Amino acid sequence: MNKKRTTIKDIANVLNISAAAVSKALHDDSRISKKTKLEVKRVAKELNYQPNHLASALRRGKSNLVGVIVPRTNSNFFSSVIEHMEDVLNKAGYNLIITQSNESFEKECRNIDTLLFTQVDGIIASMANETVDLSYFEKIKSNNIPLVLFDRGENDLNVDYIGINDYESSHMIIKHLVEAGCKRIAHIGGYRRTRIFNNRIRGYIDAIKKHNLPHDDELLIESNLTLEDGRIQMKKLLTLKNCPDAIYVASDAAALGALQVLNENNIAVPDDIRLVGFGNEPFTSLVTPSITSVNQHSEQIGQIAAETFLELVQSKDLKQTLNKKILDAELIIRDSSK
Amino acid sequence: MNKKRTTIKDIANVLNISAAAVSKALHDDSRISKKTKLEVKRVAKELNYQPNHLASALRRGKSNLVGVIVPRTNSNFFSSVIEHMEDVLNKAGYNLIITQSNESFEKECRNIDTLLFTQVDGIIASMANETVDLSYFEKIKSNNIPLVLFDRGENDLNVDYIGINDYESSHMIIKHLVEAGCKRIAHIGGYRRTRIFNNRIRGYIDAIKKHNLPHDDELLIESNLTLEDGRIQMKKLLTLKNCPDAIYVASDAAALGALQVLNENNIAVPDDIRLVGFGNEPFTSLVTPSITSVNQHSEQIGQIAAETFLELVQSKDLKQTLNKKILDAELIIRDSSK
């Protein structure tokens, strides 16, 4: 009927030594004898001792918690990133607090407050689409909390970043479509204020020029890239006098919307119009025809983001050099562009 | 250049009162004057005071953290449950630590250890498919930590549970298929050791009998319900001399696998074979033909699970009556069974 949990004091009482000695024994301090260490560990196990994480965190001034903010967990990319981040950080003794912003700036701000309140040792985040005002992220920095961004980053913040080479990815996609014989390629992109979408757009424009294809304003569209956006923008593209023969869509969800519209209008994919998405979400291989897409290496991004965070806390005082790690993405060619 | 964060002592010094008075003022204690409260709050804001969560948690013996364990976050059902749980719990002052087991028993055990180590005030979990050994969940109970299960529960554990009526859902599905004229209905289910899958199987068997349809052993299959399982089991069903005219699959992923095989074999859905999935994952409405499925009311489940947890902590000492809340599911009829 022992309501109370065992503490190091309980162990100390059993062995008639001080609580300090117990603490040191549990941490394998060199000034504690082998014999005492063994006895302490034995009693700890016997009494089912669980260290009080709050007390040690309070004393040591760190919580061993890392806050994670993602636009949503319900995406293969983000949940995979998180999984691999967790692997690395758990091994280093950190636990994760995962929060989702649902692409809302307001929710993101509340998440940041929550994480700061919870005394996390650092924050690894991917920004909401809506976010333009960076004051809340500045708040993290001014609280001296290590911050690492991935995928959705922001140059102005001057923090470590891990992402893929969006500019190059666009080049890769356009090259693939050109080689397949496409002459008129449209791009349904995100809003330029988000760095990754801006890079994809820049890559698209430069690649189009490089291959001497027409760079027509009506072929370049900005949107929120939801499935519904994909539908709307695809319908708009179909009304053009001079219809494109390929569409590069900056998200898989929007690409799926576009595909639905094409199917509904009995336009053959890839024969009449070729289609490429972005993100390599599982459903891209499940729909008919399967959608060509870009693998963003979520495993590596998660792992590297975690490692970057660890470097950051380990070298906290020394003036840190900025880390921007850009991975090459991989084009997964499927039926929609074959 | 103030490295240190502001504490209540700093506020106390500014106002020449005791730290205790500051603490009480911040908590609107009735024994502190209005004037002092206002001043304390003003100074707190001025100094950008952030309460040290660890210290207050240590002192009060509770962390205001709730641990969540789900098989995976990359599922619309679970991420939606989490989102709505978060809404309720944030309002009540709790934060979430989300962990995923990836359907692995081992990972689930490690997650439980992690959460206990982090001193969570309670755990809300949905069990991994693999889990049969309940000792780790018993460990939660024996640590006196409130435990609430949802979706994937377990009768033997005797803890609060929120889920849908799986047995009734099967009846609903069979009724729908019978009304559509089906005479020979197969079921690709999960393993009976998991309660929800057992209930779906029982519902299937009883409904089949009720409608005087043939209950053939070869029509009832147990599997892991992954997409690949759906493909394999569907191929097996197609080899039967007496082929079914409808398939009820206990997960959307497996239903999709089955659909792929049917499409590849040029078997018309729904004309030759009708298909029903379970879970109402977004892709069910996106594939061709769209898949009839069951909406599990993730929003309500998340909300009720959170509320159940709150009831549990509020009435911790009084002998708690067991809460099992079973919601009615909703059949979403789509092209695959029309």
Added chain:
DNA sequence: TATATTTGCTTAAACGTTTAAGCAAAAGTA
């Protein structure tokens, strides 16, 4: 042998809160 070093512990303070107990002054009551 006398002195220095190492070993193995102890004591006590600290981390930032909360809270029980207490005390003086103000306000209320008879």
Added chain:
DNA sequence: TACTTTTGCTTAAACGTTTAAGCAAATATA
């Protein structure tokens, strides 16, 4: 007036751990 009650604070201890400082005994060094 003399008392009780209320108000508005303070003091001090506690939560469970870590850690700097210190001290005696054992061991090494000269």
